[in-house]
Amino acid sequence: MARWQRDPESRRRLGYLLVGVEVLALVACTYGVSQAYVLRGMLLVGVSGPTARATAWIVGLLLTVAVLGLGVWMGRKYMAGRRWPRAVFILANAALVALGLVWFLVHQMRHGAGSDNAAGLLGLLLPMVTLFPLLWPLLRFRPLPVGEADGGP
DSSP, rough: OHHHHHHHHHHHHHHHHHHHHHHHHHHHHHHHHHHHHHHHHHTTTTTTTTTOOOOOOHHHHHHHHHHHHHHHHHHHHHHHTHHHHHHHHEEEEHHHHHHHHHHHHHHHHHTTTTTHHHHHHHHHHHHHHHHHHHHEEEEEEOSOOOOTTTOOO
16 A cells, blocks of 8 residues: 555645645646636727736736635645535636637637647647646545545535
């Protein structure tokens, strides 16, 4: 057996590490993906130039702060043994990976393979590199043994 499986203190430290990395990855991806989507939305409604960029930056920053606060709160609940934060973390990871994939596909269809692909690749690679690898630990790891989790709200 691995040390974290038999030692409660190692299991707790590993849980805090997983939650910390998860929240940081969610924050980074939320900022990058939300800012791109807000900017694209502003351009679609006809707002362009510095106003659109400033609005996208502010909305992205506000969403990022909200995700940070919510992530820390859910991380505490996860470490307390609640079941629902793990499902929310997994759904958030899947949603951001899907949004990055959609961003990449739309960028490729609009601009083609011969254009500058930095924005499209960043939209895909940022969630894939940060969030996708965290799905397996979130699915398999529990900070408390199964019998000790309270499962309440």
